[in-house]
Amino acid sequence: MSGSRADPSRPGATRRGRGISRSSLACALTARCLAACLAALPLMTMDTACAQVVGPPIRLTPSADPSASVPVPSPVAPPVTSPVEEAAPPAAPSMAVVPVVPRPPPVASQPLGPPDPDGAGLLSGGEGLGGDPWRGVSQADALPLLAALPVNTPSPTAKALQRRLLLSAGSPALAVSAGAPPSGPAPVFGDAPSSHRSGRRFGALRVTALARLGDARAAAELADRLPGLLSGDEAAARALTDAELLFGPMECAKAQARGQGFEDPYWRKVDLYCRARLGDRAGADLALAMLRERAGRADPFLPLAESLTGGPPPGRRALLDASPVALAAMRTARVPVPPDALALTDPALLAAIATNPATDPATRASAGERAAAALFLDTRQLLDLYAQIPVRGDEILRARDLAGRDRSAYGRALLHQAMAATMDGSRRVALAALAVELVDPLWRSGPVGGAAAALLDTVSPTPDAAALAPAATRLYAAVGRLDAAKRWYDLAQRGRTADAAWLWPLAAVSGLLPRGADAAGLSPWLAEAVRGAGDDARTRVAGQLALLQAVGVAVPDSAWLAATDGAGPPGGVVGGVDPALWQRLGDAATGGRVGETVAVALLLLGEGGPTGTPPRLVARVAANLTAVGLEGDARALVREAMAALVAPTGSER
Structure with missing residues (x-):
């Protein structure tokens, strides 16, 4: 119990032994307490006055900066709160307070510039992420986020959310307009900075990300709406062509035209593949001769190219080439891929093997x-x-x-x-x-x-x-x-x-319970879950409590103390998570910047998705997605995470 909120030796700790719980104190907050807060307003901020009466809330989303302006009560809904974030020790039992938000910055007018050609999209309004999900975000902040979006997620919800982000109409501003909240410094992720410094267009990064997700059709449709995009960005053109080679549909005429302005031998291989596929034997022979001249006879694609143009089947040397165009050529030439190709780790390439x-x-x-x-x-x-x-x-x-x-x-x-x-x-x-x-x-x-x-x-x-x-x-x-x-x-x-009891948390977040039954089921499930539980099982239960709370299930302090053996709710940044991203997620949600919130949430979930990510991080992501109006996506992520956590009593699976 050392260091927990229930420790009576700590300043301001609740004296549970006298029979006064936090819930009963919440019921006792009367007009007299509110009057005390209001009376104290001339002498101190509302945050300070109310904290002395009821203690500060603990938030999943960050608090407003009290130094920004004089805080006043506001009818705006408060950020989602949760006992999974560290806060200063309360001076009295922690209870909800009147929401406090900073005054908005002054409105400034600016002349409108020309519309961004990269703002076109295939989805708008409710089909996408609203009218303009990138409002209030600069391109300097948005481009590194797009370049680093995960690809190989196991989560259908995360992948669908990412697809909606990429296809939604709207684009970030070249510079944030006056009065818009700053989104903070752009983080550094992998190869994202080089992509940003190279001056790539916002639309090019969208097309590239869609292609890497395997959605060649949507990437091609989006590229058609962005004038001159592919002719000026070889990386986007190649990503789209690779996706068409691996997943289809492959429109050879468009792919051949796409590569005419580029010199890399890759485009000669695509041209040869298309000519052979369309039965243009003379054109394929000419393309093969040009490829030999440009790429050299050591290129492992050449035996496949010869097979496509009527030559003998390639030997195993040809199978050293596991590029998208080579795998597509094997499929077209009906060349089998050997079992040792399973050493590949790229699931997109493995999909091409599976469809051969x-x-x-x-x-x-x-x-x-x-x-x-x-x-x-x-x-x-x-x-x-x-x-x-x-x-x-x-x-x-x-x-x-x-x-x-x-x-x-x-x-x-x-x-x-x-x-x-x-x-x-x-x-x-x-x-x-x-x-x-x-x-x-x-x-x-x-x-x-x-x-x-x-x-x-x-x-x-x-x-x-x-x-x-x-x-x-x-x-x-x-x-x-x-x-x-x-x-x-x-x-x-x-x-x-015997194992039915462990299903309750999953039923609660999935809507399988009768209305109002979630609160009644928490205590019986928790008592069974922690009975004889070791450290790993208690960690899992604490994660389940965080997920429950993220979708609105009330979790009392007593539940946290029972799950953690008296240690209280965990706080601070989840281990191994970038603190800047952790903070930026809450800042973006508080500022109503939907596109930035979604992009940062996807980066935090990474390629592990909600099933391979610490549940407290999933809970924070879900709370902030809910704060920007994406409650359905938030609940689906929590449901996926909970389905991977729930297990029979005594099992660690």
Whole structure:
């Protein structure tokens, strides 16, 4: 209990032993307390006066700077508060106070400049992120954020949010207009500074980011709306062409025209590929001769190029080239990709291997799972890959034992095929239970979890499947199929299975509970969750409390003390997180800068997404997204994170 808010030795600590709780003190705050605050206003700021009566709140989003102006009560909704942020020790029990915001800066008028040609978008209004999500942000601040956006997230919610950000109409200003709040210094991320210093256009970075996400169609449509973009930015033109080669659709005429102004041999390879694909044999031979002259005979793409133009199949030397144009050439020439190509780590390239029909089906399924985990293949494509794996001997009959030991893409494919081949009800429940168990917690929200959910669809939530109900609830909630999750959750509660209690936090953030039932369920769940729990389990429970609070579930101090064994709520910046980004997220949300808030939130989540990120960081991201009107996205991120956290009592999965 040392250092906790419940320690009576600390100044201002609550004396819980006298039976006075923070909640009862909150009820006791009467007009007399408010009058004391107002009476003190001439002598001190409202923050100071009220803090002496009730103590300062603890915030997920940052407090307003009291030095900015004389603070006054405001009808504006307060920033989301939470006991997961450090604050000074209170002089009295912590309770809510009248929200205090700084006075807005004076309004200054400026003549409007010409419209930014890079402000066009495919989404506007409610379809995107509002009228102009980049209002109040300078290009100097926005461009490094766009250049550093994550690519290989396992989170469908994060990827969809990033896509909306990139496709929304609007653009940052060349300079922030007078009266707009500063967004702080631009952070340094990876190769972002070089991209910014090179003078790349805002639109070019948007097209590049969309292409890197694998959305070639949207990237091409956006580029068509931005005049002269691709002719002046080779990096964007190449990113778009790579995405078309890997994922389609490939419009060869546009790709060939796109590369005419550039000298890199890459564009000669694209031209040769397109000519061969379109059956232009003479043109392909000419392109091959030019490529030999420009690239040299040591280029590993040349054997593939010769195969495309009617030459012999390439040897293994050609397979050293794992570029997008080489993988597309292999697919077109029906050259199989060897299994050792799975040493590749780029899921976009693995997606190209998975979609090469000449490659061994087991290799395709293994590559496909890893591509699907980063959302470069969808559930339907993954199910097709599972169905194509040939089954040997009596493996269908032994699928449960084999998959339980194998735990690979082959094992999961075997379960799917065995499920299709059996009609026995108890065997189907057992196979479905194993398929759900074999999904990595980090992959539950994406296509790998979706494939397991598709198999689970063939099992009815009846009493004979009650043992499967908790795991089925978790999986369906993770993939966002909440109607199905509700049916299995109700079955779990009716069956009162031993593991049903751990589902409560997931049900609370997913809307599976009756209205008003979330508060009543907190104490029973928490008592069960911390009974005999070790340090790791308590850390997980504390993370769940932070997520619950981020979506509006009231978490009393007593719950934090129980979860942390008296240490109280954690505070400060999450370990390993850039403090500047942590602060910048709250500053952007407080200033109503939607685009900046979303971009910084995505950077904080990184390629781990909400399932691979500390839950207290996910809670902060969710609270600030809610503050700028993106409550639906915030809840979906919390749901994904919670689905990876919830586990039976005593389990660390």
